[in-house]
Amino acid sequence: MSHEVDELFDAEMLQQAKTLSALMAVNSELMPESTTTIASLDAHTYEDKLSYRLENSSGDVILQTEGAPDAVDFEFVPGFSEKQVGGELWYAFGLDNTAKQQRVLMLQEDDFRSELRMDLTIDTVIPIMLILPFMLWLGWWTINQNFSSFNRLAAELRHKSADDYTAFVEGNDREEVAVVKRSLNHYLNRIEQTFLREKRFSADAAHELRTPLASLKAQLQSRLGNSTSEQQDELQPLLDSTERLVKLVESLLQLSKAELPPxxxxxxxxxxxxxxxxxxxxxxxxxxxxxxxxxxxxxxxxxxxxxxxxxxxxxxxxxxxxxxxxxxxxxxxxxxxxxxxxxxxxxxxxxxxxxxxxxxxxxxxxxxxxxxxxxxxxxxxxxxxxxxxxxxxxxxxxxxxxxxxxxx
Structure with missing residues (x-):
């Protein structure tokens, strides 16, 4: 903010210097021969904080406003400059018209600029500080409104059990949420079908194996009871393996049942x-x-x-x-x-x-x-x-x- 204010007033001093220089060139014959000071009118508080000085090429003051720093305290310097005079900081812009042997020095006191800087800062920052909480709340409310459907969908997903494949209901959702729900429903349906095929295969395979395994176990037990010791040594491992298969089939049937709700x-x-x-x-x-x-x-x-x-x-x-x-x-x-x-x-x-x-x-x-x-x-x-x-x-x-x- 401070930099922008200084830039604005620097540009203003430059324009004023150009205007005064042009007027001096046109009306050079009307310029006073001795130093002339323009008295203050006491019409404005900023009157003495803005000054100018007109000089000839030799540095003799032709015309100056009351309250301007003396030439001894603030010498003419071409372009922009600043200097402490009597405890006050002054900004200046000097314009040298060599052809007419005239030069203009525009002066501004820092108090003038500082007050304006403060006023502009207050006028800019305070409204922002007052409006900012409302803007933050409005942004938060807008985001929540836009994402409320996503929040509801996320809550549904969190509370959905591992074996729940029911489709999500498409209500008054935004288009983005509706697209996500349709994709999720399609995905859930595919998972459910895959899971059902796996369960059916396990259950069907176990059921199909029960009868032949039971028959094989019965035959092995029958042969084992009417066999020699040498034959028993051969049949016993087969019977043990068959017994393990029978128990495995029973476990698979139990597992198939356990995957279905009561x-x-x-x-x-x-x-x-x-x-x-x-x-x-x-x-x-x-x-x-x-x-x-x-x-x-x-x-x-x-x-x-x-x-x-x-x-x-x-x-x-x-x-x-x-x-x-x-x-x-x-x-x-x-x-x-x-x-x-x-x-x-x-x-x-x-x-x-x-x-x-x-x-x-x-x-x-x-x-x-x-x-x-x-x-x-x-x-x-x-x-x-x-x-x-x-x-x-x-x-x-x-x-x-x-x-x-x-x-x-």
Whole structure:
């Protein structure tokens, strides 16, 4: 702002100097022969802050205004200059008319310029400062209005569950949002179809394999019972492999079921389901020398599905029985809205918590019988039942934790 004001007044002094120089040249015969001072009229506060001085080529003053610095204090300098005179800063522009042996010196005091600088700054900045908050609010409001549809779409995406493939409703959205929604709907439809084809293939393949595998298992068992010891040595590995295939097919069928939501969630006694699972797998645990340390109340009501919950606990307990140290005990405890299934593991047992629910992931425990689908089934069942599962491995204890939502 200061620079622009100085430029403006410098240009004004230049124009005034040119005008006075031209008038002196035209009316040279009318110029006074001795120094003449034009007295102040006291008509304006700025009157003495703006001055000029007319001289001949020898430096003798011909005409000057009252209040102008003396020639001794402020000598003529061609072009723009500035100088301190009596504690005041003066700006000057000198124009030398060599042909007429005349020169003009225009003078302006800094107080004059400073006051105008301040007035212009106040007149410019204060309106901006007053209007700026409103302009910022208006900009914020305009941006929010323009992006409100995107915000709603982002909120819908955040709250959409992983298995929800329903299309986004195209309402009174802006064209940009409508285009994005149509693309998302097309993408969701493709994902849903791909996912359904994968589930159908897994389920159909498992169903088709059940009958021939059951028949093969029955024939192997029949031949094994009527064979010599040498033949038994050959048939037993085949029967074991067939048994593993049967269990894998059953796991795949369970996984297919776990990827579909239950028909209806209702209030059930979770404690009763858990005790049934413990009873059904007691003989398997006993065969490994394991015992239960169960702390299960008589009633533990939650909103769930009985068949899905049975599969969840069955796979979790089966995992605990497989990897527990022989001769140890498996702890089952119900605490408030949580259920803990804990077992001891060997000191060299490696558990990757981040990958433990991946399909077919078994870590380094390949010598343990299993397909690596148990905890993947548990994860899918937990998602369908809207419960949270967590795993904890501290020292030699591994725990599977189910947390029910008390707000259901």
């Amino acid at each position: 028909e209806q969630l209702k209030q059930i006694n979770v404690a009763s389901v858990l005790r049934q699972v413990l009873a059904d797998q007691y003989s398997t645990a006993e065969s490994k020398g394991l015992s239960y340390d169960a702390r299960v109340p008589t009633v533990f009501q939650q909103t769930s599905d009985e068949s899905y919950l049975y599969l969840l606990f069955a796979n979790a307990l089966d995992n605990a029985i497989k990897y527990a140290v022989p001769g140890s005990h498996i702890g089952i405890e119900v605490s408030e809205n949580q259920i803990f299934v804990c077992n001891r593991v060997a000191a060299d047992h490696v558990i990757d918590i981040d990958r433990i629910t991946e399909r077919f992931y078994r870590g380094k425990q390949l010598d343990v019988e299993g397909s690596g689908l148990g905890l993947s089934i548990v994860k899918n069942l937990a998602e369908q039942l809207r419960v949270q599962i967590n795993f904890r491995h501290i020292d030699d204890e591994f725990c599977f934790i189910v947390t029910f939502d008390t707000d259901q």
